[in-house]
Amino acid sequence: RPEFALLTKTFFTGNGISVDGISLSQVRLYNLGEEDLGEEVAVYVQDGGTPDQFDDGDYIEFYGRPADAEYAKYAKYNVYWLTTSGGTESPKRMAPPIDGTPVAGPLATMHAYTVTYEKDERYWIGAPGEDSLDRWFFNAQLLGDEVEWGGDPVDFMFSVPGVIDTGDLTISLSGYYDTDHEVTVWLNDNPIPIATFTWSGITAYEGTISLLT
Incomplete structure (x- = not known):
């Protein structure tokens, strides 16, 4: 970044x-x-x-x-x-820093922030898309219950400390097989799913969930 x-x-x-x-x-x-x-x-x-x-x-x-x-x-x-040497013109320099402190006004008690959690553990060279597509994924794979050894949930651990308001949770997924896909999402220890995403084909999918604190 x-x-x-x-x-x-x-x-x-x-x-x-x-x-x-x-x-x-x-x-x-x-x-x-x-x-x-x-x-x-x-x-x-x-x-x-x-x-x-x-x-x-x-x-x-x-x-x-x-x-x-x-x-x-x-x-x-x-x-x-x-x-440390060379060049025909003067070296490029940034302007000196300035004091950006506001003259007056209340201090902000909260601000919006985006937390990104990802691990580049598995590279899928055949992922369809432009050459610039990020083809790195987590090592964990979600296998459906119709697969003999599939159906088990996969945990992803992340933290978002200091949250005091609502927010969105965006999950990026990609279908590896040319079939229908269905992914159910649970959050923390809540037994009730917060979302179910469905899509088809060997293609990427991104789902967003609005959350309350």
Whole structure:
């Protein structure tokens, strides 16, 4: 998922890289692009000690993104690389951070948030869809009661702490055989199902359930 990454002096030394030769004003970050070396990515450089030297409190920060859809099928992680010299123009830099604290107004007591729970344990290369389709699934499989060894429920454990209002539970499924599918969903220890999803064919299906706290 997209997130900010922080490269500190400890990060470099912990990976066996000396910071003595790093000039903070010259560092550049690159990511995959159309050019041979890739596309330069803007970074924020905190240089609060000796100018242009990597001191203990200094760091390099950038906004990292997951691999593009055309590469995500083959690589779980995106790749960035840092250079300490070269380039014909000034290195790309982020604007200095600003204080975004509101001048006045009440503090929010709640906010909406999406929690995603998934495990890339089984890869289904034959899953129908575009080349960019995420073909990773949980290792667990749901087998119907018409299968000799099927019919048993499968548990998925996840937590959503701090919930104080209503929410939606979305479940992504995929039919492996060209037949009719029916999946019943229970939540926690409630013996009453909260939903039953039905669809047909070797295709993906996504069902959403509205929940009350």
